[in-house]
Amino acid sequence: MSAQAVTAREPDAFDRFGEQLADRINPIVVKEVRQGLRTRVFWIFFSLMLVACLFISLFAFAASDGIADKAGQATFIAYFVCLGFVQFFVIPYAAYRSMAREAEDETWVLLTLTGIGPRRILAGKLGSSVLQGILYASAATPFLLFSYFLNGIDLPTIIVGVVISMGYQIFLVSVSVSLATLAESRLVRSLLHFVLLGVLLQGLGFGITGAVLIGEFAQKVTSTAAFWLTSLAVLFGMITTGLLLFESAAARLSLATEDYARGARFVYAIQFIGAGLLFLWGWSISGEAEVLTAGSVTLSVYATLVGLFVASDRDGMAKVHWVSGGRYALLKPGGLRGFVLVISLLMLMAVAFTGLALGEGTLPMGAMLVLVAAPAFALLMLSLPVVVARWIPHPPWQTPAMIRLVFLGLIVLMTGVPPLIGEIVSDADDLFLNALNPVVGLINIERQSHDAMPLVLLVWGIAVGLGFSAFFSLRSRDTEWLA
Amino acid sequence: MSALLEVKGLTRYYGALKAVDDITFSLPAGTILGFIGPNGAGKSTTMRIIATLDVPTSGEVLLDGKSLVARPDQARPLLGYMPDRYGTYDDMTVFEFLDFFARAYRLRGNERKARVDSVMDFTGLMPLKDKLTSELSKGMKQRVALGRTLLHDPKLLILDEPADGLDPRARIELRELLRALASQGKAVLISSHILTELSEICDTCAIIEQGHLLATGTVQEVLSRTSNAAAFSEVELTLWAGAGMPLEEIARKTERLLLEQPLVTNVSVLNNALRFRLELAVGATPASGWVEEASVRVLKVLVNAEIPVTSFRTREHDLEDAFMSVTKGRVQ
Ligand SMILES: Nc1ncnc2c1ncn2[C@@H]1O[C@H](COP(=O)(O)OP(=O)(O)O)[C@@H](O)[C@H]1O
Numbered sequence: 001m002s003a004q005a006v007t008a009r010e011p012d013a014f015d016r017f018g019e020q021l022a023d024r025i026n027p028i029v030v031k032e033v034r035q036g037l038r039t040r041v042f043w044i045f046f047s048l049m050l051v052a053c054l055f056i057s058l059f060a061f062a063a064s065d066g067i068a069d070k071a072g073q074a075t076f077i078a079y080f081v082c083l084g085f086v087q088f089f090v091i092p093y094a095a096y097r098s099m100a101r102e103a104e105d106e107t108w109v110l111l112t113l114t115g116i117g118p119r120r121i122l123a124g125k126l127g128s129s130v131l132q133g134i135l136y137a138s139a140a141t142p143f144l145l146f147s148y149f150l151n152g153i154d155l156p157t158i159i160v161g162v163v164i165s166m167g168y169q170i171f172l173v174s175v176s177v178s179l180a181t182l183a184e185s186r187l188v189r190s191l192l193h194f195v196l197l198g199v200l201l202q203g204l205g206f207g208i209t210g211a212v213l214i215g216e217f218a219q220k221v222t223s224t225a226a227f228w229l230t231s232l233a234v235l236f237g238m239i240t241t242g243l244l245l246f247e248s249a250a251a252r253l254s255l256a257t258e259d260y261a262r263g264a265r266f267v268y269a270i271q272f273i274g275a276g277l278l279f280l281w282g283w284s285i286s287g288e289a290e291v292l293t294a295g296s297v298t299l300s301v302y303a304t305l306v307g308l309f310v311a312s313d314r315d316g317m318a319k320v321h322w323v324s325g326g327r328y329a330l331l332k333p334g335g336l337r338g339f340v341l342v343i344s345l346l347m348l349m350a351v352a353f354t355g356l357a358l359g360e361g362t363l364p365m366g367a368m369l370v371l372v373a374a375p376a377f378a379l380l381m382l383s384l385p386v387v388v389a390r391w392i393p394h395p396p397w398q399t400p401a402m403i404r405l406v407f408l409g410l411i412v413l414m415t416g417v418p419p420l421i422g423e424i425v426s427d428a429d430d431l432f433l434n435a436l437n438p439v440v441g442l443i444n445i446e447r448q449s450h451d452a453m454p455l456v457l458l459v460w461g462i463a464v465g466l467g468f469s470a471f472f473s474l475r476s477r478d479t480e481w482l483a
Numbered sequence: 484m485s486a487l488l489e490v491k492g493l494t495r496y497y498g499a500l501k502a503v504d505d506i507t508f509s510l511p512a513g514t515i516l517g518f519i520g521p522n523g524a525g526k527s528t529t530m531r532i533i534a535t536l537d538v539p540t541s542g543e544v545l546l547d548g549k550s551l552v553a554r555p556d557q558a559r560p561l562l563g564y565m566p567d568r569y570g571t572y573d574d575m576t577v578f579e580f581l582d583f584f585a586r587a588y589r590l591r592g593n594e595r596k597a598r599v600d601s602v603m604d605f606t607g608l609m610p611l612k613d614k615l616t617s618e619l620s621k622g623m624k625q626r627v628a629l630g631r632t633l634l635h636d637p638k639l640l641i642l643d644e645p646a647d648g649l650d651p652r653a654r655i656e657l658r659e660l661l662r663a664l665a666s667q668g669k670a671v672l673i674s675s676h677i678l679t680e681l682s683e684i685c686d687t688c689a690i691i692e693q694g695h696l697l698a699t700g701t702v703q704e705v706l707s708r709t710s711n712a713a714a715f716s717e718v719e720l721t722l723w724a725g726a727g728m729p730l731e732e733i734a735r736k737t738e739r740l741l742l743e744q745p746l747v748t749n750v751s752v753l754n755n756a757l758r759f760r761l762e763l764a765v766g767a768t769p770a771s772g773w774v775e776e777a778s779v780r781v782l783k784v785l786v787n788a789e790i791p792v793t794s795f796r797t798r799e800h801d802l803e804d805a806f807m808s809v810t811k812g813r814v815q
């Protein structure tokens with residue numbers, strides 16, 4: 001009797017805990033798990049993967065005397081191909097379908113009306129996919145460990161492989177889910193479907209190549225700091241890029257009255273600062289100041305291409321957010337705040353990297369000037385479209401699309417036209433002709449080193465002038481909007 | 484007391500197409516408003532705007548006195564919307580579906596259980612609790628969808644063509660459910676392109692065509708207004724052949740007499756019955772009561788000519804006629 005009572009009570013408490021937990025977690029995750037466990041697809045792939053892993057193990061076990069020390073590596077890669085197929089193809093594809101069907105079946109609007117918000121919906125999709133991935137990975141982990149016992153592969157490699165593959169899966173799922181949010185019409189939807197299949201097949205190829213590379217080389221280099229730096233950089237890049245895609249999709253789907261910019265801007269800032277720190281780490285490991293130049297150029301390009309989307313946000317913001325935030329709450333919506341955020345981060349990097357390079361003093365003049373000039377080009381390329389777009393009187397509200405279009409036009413104009421003129425006018429001074437050319441200009445500065453000093457000052461002067469002009473025009477718009 | 488929902492000058496362009504053109508109406512709590520119009524009239528567009536899923540090109544919508552165009556986030560908890568496609572998930576049971584949306588509405592623990600149970604009770608879904616939604620009949624799917632809109636106890640229900648494709652029994656059950664909801668004080672906005680579906684459900688109706696609102700008011704108001712506005716009316720009379728003359732002869736004599744009368748057209752004979760139409764000349768504006776006046780005059784002539792008339796009645800106007808007359812027959 002009493003034993004029965006005990007066994008009857010235990011699942012009760014467990015159930016109650018489960019319910020409380022389910023109350024707190026994202027309802028989309030609850031739904032996707034319920035749905036997922038009911039579909040055949042999940043069980044088919046789950047058992048297929050297990051069977052495949054089992055076969056590989058048996059084969060490896062049987063063959064382990066013959067090929068001795070390579071066995072571990074080969075089986076590791078074989079396991080990874082199985083796990084990778086599910087993680088890099090099946091799960092992201094399922095996530096895309098699940099998201100696209102919300103739009104097709106018009107359940108998306110019903111979800112929106114509940115007030116759950118696009119961000120939580122997307123997070124639910126992402127979360128349930130990650131959960132599935134963890135389930136698959138944990139089922140495959142014993143097999144991966146088995147490859148360790150076959151020799152030829154070490155434990156850190158296996159752990160790095162599993163962790164990186166999780167990061168890669170998050171990245172691919174984010175790409176898939178964000179792509180699905182673009183599918184607004186039937187035509188676009190079928191087009192996107194093909195794009196997605198292409199992307200995922202490519203992604204699967206990259207993933208498996210990555211696994212092979214890790215399997216081949218990891219053991220020899222896991223002890224080096226460079227290996228850990230590279231692994232961390234790859235992981236960081238994949239996860240933050242995935243999150244950036246995710247956050248921008250959520251922002252795009254939000255209402256204008258919502259505080260939609262926060263997540264995307266936060267990830268942008270994290271990615272910028274994180275990448276900066278990774279470059280600093282690389283510099284301290286290698287002891288080569290050129291890493292700082294590479295960092296400055298990379299981050300400047302990043303600030304221009306990705307930052308453009310932040311800096312060209314639509315004007316103004318819902319008055320509710322204005323009241324609670326103020327003009328320079330940089331994570332809040334609005335063009336002015338986006339612009340200031342991007343430029344502040346850029347300047348922070350410029351000052352830090354220049355300071356460190358000067359302090360070390362080993363950097364050749366050419367590399368030093370490139371380091372200094374790169375952020376100026378970024379500032380120039382971010383400010384100019386804003387200023388130019390504001391000269392265009394129609395439409396009266398500067399749309400983000402318009403600024404991005406102007407940016408594209410300017411890039412083509414500034415990189416393409418001066419070299420063209422140089423071809424036609426043979427005695428033209430190439431240095432000054434391409435002074436504002438973000439590509440040839442930087443290369444020229446590197447080549448001319450000492451002679452390029454006035455050029456760098458000129459670029460900085462123009463960039464700062466345009467920067468302020470863009471800032472003031474954004475600010476006056478913001479004031480107008482609020483009036 | 485002001486109405487729960489007020490729509491003022493609502494206009495929505497799709498490019499150059501004016502899908503909704505300057506629509507104004509209001510809906511007090513506890514009433515059911517039928518939105519009637521042919522396909523493409525702009526019903527769904529209007530309802531989507533009221534459901535905060537679209538924004539008007541111009542105009543204003545007030546829900547509980549507050550603009551839902553400016554603050555959709557504040558309006559959403561007050562409204563329940565059911566699209567013309569019901570929007571259900573595969574691989575989910577009725578209970579799981581409702582439970583999921585209850586979670587999405589941030590209902591927790593016992594409160595959620597109670598809400599889901601009461602909604603399943605109200606819609607009669609309790610026996611189907613564990614059935615997959617994909618296996619349900621159309622009528623039952625629609626009840627699941629209706630149940631979903633009720634989970635957060637909204638003040639306004641927006642139902643886009645809910646009766647479309649339902650069998651008569653399911654339609655009657657839907658009507659009962661909506662009546663019950665209205666008596667709980669909810670305002671219901673319901674659309675249809677089939678008039679007979681709505682005439683028994685609604686308190687008030689609004690007739691819409693090509694984005695224009697053609698008539699609004701209680702069903703009775705719209706009927707009397709449109710019957711006056713109509714340019715013709717059907718009349719049927721029956722004859723008695725017991726007075727010596729053969730029926731055919733009486734009928735022919737009546738037909739001749741009728742055709743001599745002003746406004747009478749389309750006379751047809753069917754055994755002992757005659758049908759004809761009272762119709763104003765093209766372009767004449769119908770004065771109030773012209774049909775009654777003309778009927779009395781015709782009947783007087785027949786009686787004076789000693790025609791044995793046993794019944795004489797103008798066919799009663801219903802919403803269908805009202806609709807035909809205000810839309811000037813532009814529907815198929
Ligand atoms: N998203 C859209 N884009 C362009 N035109 C649309 C869109 N939605 C509806 N329309 C057009 O607007 C008009 C009204 O449509 P709708 O409101 O769906 O009518 P109803 O629901 O009364 O059948 C139709 O002519 C339709 O083609």
Ligand SMILES: [Mg+2]
Pocket residue numbers: 523526527528567643644
């Ligand atoms: Mg419609």
